[in-house]
Amino acid sequence: MKREYIQIRCSIYEKKLLKKRAVRAGISLSEYIRATAFERNIVERITPEQLEAYQMLVQYKNNFTRIGNMFKKRDPKLVQAVEELAKEIRTHLKHFQK
Numbered sequence: 690m691k692r693e694y695i696q697i698r699c700s701i702y703e704k705k706l707l708k709k710r711a712v713r714a715g716i717s718l719s720e721y722i723r724a725t726a727f728e729r730n731i732v733e734r735i736t737p738e739q740l741e742a743y744q745m746l747v748q749y750k751n752n753f754t755r756i757g758n759m760f761k762k763r764d765p766k767l768v769q770a771v772e773e774l775a776k777e778i779r780t781h782l783k784h785f786q787k
Contacts, residue, residue: 750778
């Protein structure tokens with residue numbers, strides 16, 4: 690049970706920024722400050738726009754992979770370009786997951 694209080698001084702801008710980050714993470718301001726003080730990993734919730742972009746990137750990656758598979762025997766350079774693009778998209782998708 691948490692009974693002790695700690696007061697800190699910060700600017701209005703810093704306070705608003707801390708509150709905004711806590712809201713995006715879905716936790717209270719106190720919990721956010723404790724988590725950052727103890728260097729815990731804080732995961733922000735994904736906005737609907739970010740989720741939509743993520744789903745679109747997944748669809749693009751799958752489509753490029755299919756295109757690459759379709760042209761494997763016909764044009765090796767095209768296959769290589771498509772596979773590189775699919776890998777780049779996969780890298781960006783991994784950043785969403787963190």
